[in-house]
Amino acid sequence: MDGIVIIGAGESGTRAAFALREAGYRGSITLVGTEPHLPYERPPLSKTVDGAVQLKLICAADALDAVGITYLKGLSATRLDADAATVTISDGRILHYEKLLLTTGARPRRLACPGAERALDFRTHADAEAIFSNVAPGRSVAIIGAGLIGMELAAVLRGRNVAVSAIEAAPKPLGRAVPARFAEKLHARHVAEGVRFHLDRGVAAIGEDGVTLTDGSVVPADLVVSAIGVLPDIALAEAAGLATGNGILTDAYLRTSVPNIYAAGDCAAVAEPGGGHIRYESWRNARTQAETAARNMAGNAEAFAAIPWFWSDQYDLGLQVAGQPQPAHQPVRRLMPAGELEFYLDDGRLVAAAGLGIGNSLAKDIKLAELLIAAGVSPSPAALADPNVNLKMLLKSARAA
Ligand SMILES: Cc1cc2nc3c(=O)[nH]c(=O)nc-3n(C[C@H](O)[C@H](O)[C@H](O)COP(=O)(O)OP(=O)(O)OC[C@H]3O[C@@H](n4cnc5c(N)ncnc54)[C@H](O)[C@@H]3O)c2cc1C
Numbered sequence: 001m002d003g004i005v006i007i008g009a010g011e012s013g014t015r016a017a018f019a020l021r022e023a024g025y026r027g028s029i030t031l032v033g034t035e036p037h038l039p040y041e042r043p044p045l046s047k048t049v050d051g052a053v054q055l056k057l058i059c060a061a062d063a064l065d066a067v068g069i070t071y072l073k074g075l076s077a078t079r080l081d082a083d084a085a086t087v088t089i090s091d092g093r094i095l096h097y098e099k100l101l102l103t104t105g106a107r108p109r110r111l112a113c114p115g116a117e118r119a120l121d122f123r124t125h126a127d128a129e130a131i132f133s134n135v136a137p138g139r140s141v142a143i144i145g146a147g148l149i150g151m152e153l154a155a156v157l158r159g160r161n162v163a164v165s166a167i168e169a170a171p172k173p174l175g176r177a178v179p180a181r182f183a184e185k186l187h188a189r190h191v192a193e194g195v196r197f198h199l200d201r202g203v204a205a206i207g208e209d210g211v212t213l214t215d216g217s218v219v220p221a222d223l224v225v226s227a228i229g230v231l232p233d234i235a236l237a238e239a240a241g242l243a244t245g246n247g248i249l250t251d252a253y254l255r256t257s258v259p260n261i262y263a264a265g266d267c268a269a270v271a272e273p274g275g276g277h278i279r280y281e282s283w284r285n286a287r288t289q290a291e292t293a294a295r296n297m298a299g300n301a302e303a304f305a306a307i308p309w310f311w312s313d314q315y316d317l318g319l320q321v322a323g324q325p326q327p328a329h330q331p332v333r334r335l336m337p338a339g340e341l342e343f344y345l346d347d348g349r350l351v352a353a354a355g356l357g358i359g360n361s362l363a364k365d366i367k368l369a370e371l372l373i374a375a376g377v378s379p380s381p382a383a384l385a386d387p388n389v390n391l392k393m394l395l396k397s398a399r400a401a
Pocket of ligand 1: 264265
C-alpha cells in the first residue's frame with residue numbers, strides 16, 4: 001500500500017496528518033512542506049510578543065515521529081501525475097500515493113507597479129523576520145493594503161514606536177471581512193494610535209524613498225510591506241488537470257475532481273449547498289477542513305459544514321466573527337462591559353455574530369452565538385440586544401423547543 005501523501009505542511013496539512021491517525025488510519029503518511037521549519041502557526045507572526053517574531057510550532061518533531069508521520073521538510077512537490085498516482089519531489093524522488101491531500105495554502109498577491117519588487121510580503125516566518133529585523137523606533141513603514149493582516153501589522157509596529165502609513169485602494173480600511181461598525185471602530189483606533197491613512201488611492205510606483213500614489217503624492221517610508229491579499233496556491237493542481245477556479249474545486253466531502261485527491265484549507269474552494277464554491281482564508285477553517293478531509297480519506301463520508309469563524313487582534317482589542325455577516329442582514333447590537341456584540345438576522349434567523357472587545361473578553365459570547373447559529377434559532381431582537389438575557393439560557397430554551 002502506498003499510503004497517504006499530503007502536500008503542504010501548514011495548518012491544514014499538519015492537522016490533517018494527525019487527524020488521519022485519530023481517525024484510525026494505519027497506512028503510511030508523508031507530509032511534504034516547502035518551508036525549512038517544523039510546521040508552525042501563521043497567526044502569531046502578526047501578533048508579536050514584546051516586539052519579537054514568534055515561531056510557534058504546530059507540533060514538535062517527536063510528535064510527528066510518535067504517530068509515524070514522515071515529514072519531508074524544505075522540499076516541494078513539483079509535479080503531480082494524477083493518472084499514475086505519483087508526486088515528484090524537488091529532490092528528485094517520486095512518491096506513489098493511494099490517496100493525496102492538497103493543502104498548498106495561499107501565496108501573497110503581487111503588486112504590478114514599477115518598483116514592486118521593493119515591497120516585502122507578509123506570509124511566512126521568513127517574511128516576518130525580514131520585516132521585523134528592519135524596523136526600529138523612529139523608522140517608517142508604509143503598508144500597502146489595509147486589510148486584516150496589514151492592520152495587525154500596523155498595530156504591532158505602532159507598539160514599537162515605528163511610524164506607520166497605510167495605503168488602501170478602497171475608501172475604508174478592513175472593508176472585506178469585518179462588519180462595517182467594527183471596521184469603523186478599528187479604523188478610529190488606528191488613527192488615534194497615529195497610523196496615517198491614505199485611502200481611496202492606488203500605488204503608482206515604489207522607490208527608494210517611499211511610495212508614489214496614483215494622485216502623485218509621495219508617502220515616505222524606510223520600508224514598504226505589501227499586504228494586498230493572497231491567491232490560492234493551485235499551480236500543482238492546475239498543471240495536473242484538476243478542476244480549479246478561485247481555489248482547487250472540491251465537493252462537500254472535500255474531494256477534488258480527480259478520485260482519491262482531496263483538498264483543504266486556504267487552497268480549497270468547497271462546494272456550497274446552494275451551488276457555487278466558497279474559499280476561506282482563516283486558521284480555524286484550515287483546521288476543520290483538514291479534520292473533515294482526513295476522516296473522509298480514512299473512510300467516512302462527512303460533508304463539511306462548519307460555521308466560518310475568525311479572529312483578529314489589534315492593539316488590546318480582539319475581534320471575532322462567526323458566520324458571514326452581510327449588509328442585507330438585520331444587525332442587533334448588544335453593549336457589553338468590555339466591548340460590544342452584534343448579531344445578524346436573516347429573515348429573523350440568527351446567521352452570524354461578531355464581537356469587538358478588550359482582549360478575549362467576548363470569546364465565550366461568540367462561542368454561544370455560534371451554537372445558537374448552528375441550532376438555527378430565531379431569537380427576538382430584543383432578547384439579543386439585552387445584556388441581561390443570558391445567551392446560554394437562549395440556547396437552552398432553543399434546544400428545549
Ligand atoms: C501573518 C498572518 C496572520 C494571520 N492571522 C490570522 C488570524 O489572526 N486569524 C485567522 O483566522 N487567520 C489568520 N491567518 C490566516 C491563517 O494563518 C491561514 O488561513 C492558515 O494558515 C491557512 O492554512 P493552510 O494550511 O491552508 O495554508 P498555509 O498556512 O499557507 O500552508 C500551506 C503550506 O504549503 C506549502 N506548499 C505550497 N505549495 C507546496 C508544494 N508544491 N510542495 C510543498 N509544500 C507546498 C507552503 O509553503 C505552506 O507552508 C493569518 C495569516 C498570516 C499570514
